[in-house]
Amino acid sequence: MAEAGGQQLTHLDELVSLCASRGYISPSSEIYGGINGFWDYGPLGVELKNNVKARWWQRVVRERADVVGMDSAIISHPRTWDASGHTEHFSDPMVDCRACKKRFRADQLEEIGPCSAREGSSEHDLTPPRNFNLMLETRIGASEDAASIAYLRPETCQPIFTGFKRVREAARQKIPFGIAQIGKAFRNEINPRNFTFRSREFEQAEMEFFCHPDEREKWFEHWCEERMRFHRELGFGPDSLRTRAHSADELAHYCKNAVDIEFRFPFGWQEIEGIHDRGDWDLSRHSEYSGKALAVTGEDQKERFMPTVVETSVGIDRLCLALLANAYAVEELEGGESRTVLHLHASIAPIQVAVLPLSKKLAESAHALESGLRRRFNVFYDDAGNIGRRYRRQDEAGTPFCVTYDFDSPEDQQVTVRERDTMKQERIAIEGVAEYLREQLDCAG
Ligand code: GAP
Numbered sequence: 001m002a003e004a005g006g007q008q009l010t011h012l013d014e015l016v017s018l019c020a021s022r023g024y025i026s027p028s029s030e031i032y033g034g035i036n037g038f039w040d041y042g043p044l045g046v047e048l049k050n051n052v053k054a055r056w057w058q059r060v061v062r063e064r065a066d067v068v069g070m071d072s073a074i075i076s077h078p079r080t081w082d083a084s085g086h087t088e089h090f091s092d093p094m095v096d097c098r099a100c101k102k103r104f105r106a107d108q109l110e111e112i113g114p115c116s117a118r119e120g121s122s123e124h125d126l127t128p129p130r131n132f133n134l135m136l137e138t139r140i141g142a143s144e145d146a147a148s149i150a151y152l153r154p155e156t157c158q159p160i161f162t163g164f165k166r167v168r169e170a171a172r173q174k175i176p177f178g179i180a181q182i183g184k185a186f187r188n189e190i191n192p193r194n195f196t197f198r199s200r201e202f203e204q205a206e207m208e209f210f211c212h213p214d215e216r217e218k219w220f221e222h223w224c225e226e227r228m229r230f231h232r233e234l235g236f237g238p239d240s241l242r243t244r245a246h247s248a249d250e251l252a253h254y255c256k257n258a259v260d261i262e263f264r265f266p267f268g269w270q271e272i273e274g275i276h277d278r279g280d281w282d283l284s285r286h287s288e289y290s291g292k293a294l295a296v297t298g299e300d301q302k303e304r305f306m307p308t309v310v311e312t313s314v315g316i317d318r319l320c321l322a323l324l325a326n327a328y329a330v331e332e333l334e335g336g337e338s339r340t341v342l343h344l345h346a347s348i349a350p351i352q353v354a355v356l357p358l359s360k361k362l363a364e365s366a367h368a369l370e371s372g373l374r375r376r377f378n379v380f381y382d383d384a385g386n387i388g389r390r391y392r393r394q395d396e397a398g399t400p401f402c403v404t405y406d407f408d409s410p411e412d413q414q415v416t417v418r419e420r421d422t423m424k425q426e427r428i429a430i431e432g433v434a435e436y437l438r439e440q441l442d443c444a445g
Contacts, residue, residue: 003361022042039350044398068179070160072156100117153184195321197317204314205316208310227314235326235343240264240326254278260273261347275310275313276313352420353403354381376437391423419440
């Protein structure tokens, strides 16, 4: 949680309500009562999400010569999911209550409340567990037969495997190299919960790194370190992140080794990213099911081998939730007042700078400053209400800098810059504001 002092987040409800009121995240189709497991990102939420995705893309793709990107269709040929093992294995055990008709995960029964439909007993009347496939089905075209069934992808990586040969040849990459993609994934979760943590529609940023089987451990270590560094740079403190290796009985059907990066959420330690040794499971299976050779020739031009894969897979929505929970604080101020503040890392804050004229009479010059800054920064202009209240609104939005244009500004050509975390104020020349912000944001990097 935020380390700037003050009371940190212990209950998710406070964050859920801040997110709705400030335009971060709210229930999808809210006017119809919402739809369980689906969320909409508002004006601030979409900026946060886009900043997080851009930073991931920058670190994982653009800064590396050995990773390239792609953007695949959400719907793949249905055989993809037979080959990947999802049709057979991608399920959770579930039970139904015969009385109240609710469905629960069989491995989370300790969390279910009493049955609302049984007189004289609050116990549910549960069916034996059976497996429930989590893939969301849809139909393609006008026909209603079984052949028209397709699935919304439950993970974004499978099109990377089916596209492996094409992308490698087009990008003229040699093993070892990676293919990255960010996009939507869908899972028909039996029990969506904890705000966006477990949703039915969410975004993943995944990177599949193809290497020689002899180098799998080296690359696995490399990517564990890289990914931890990425999260640390976003401002997570030492006590809020940890890694956890999977035990053999937890491993997914495709996985030989896995490490989770976990964040200390208000509801406990939970995974935000998985680093997986997928071996040659996916390429071998797609080779078998498609009849296309996906093995590669080694540097010596003699050896033929199926590359082994190290995967990094982070949920963008979960990461955003972790960032918001980490940033949230309620702080006591002098004079018995308090403020709610999001100490978001400046590089991902939705609004970078707010321009606040002390009076509407100063609008013309303040707007001139605003439009100059808009060329380089995401700017918010606010001239309504007293200045203290305007600062609080920006604190709640997580805006790292506020620039106040006051009655002295036309004379001395200076403005006051207020920094969110320290609340320190500094008077600087108007012509230097853009440079000042650029330096501060670069430092935050
Ligand atoms: N391709 C591997 C894969 O999908 P995963 O552990 O099932 O692995 C990776 O998912 C990440 O995707 C998780 O660490 C989590 O951040 C995110 N994720 C998975 N299911 C999710 C859900 N129902 N809602 C939100 N995010 C989810």
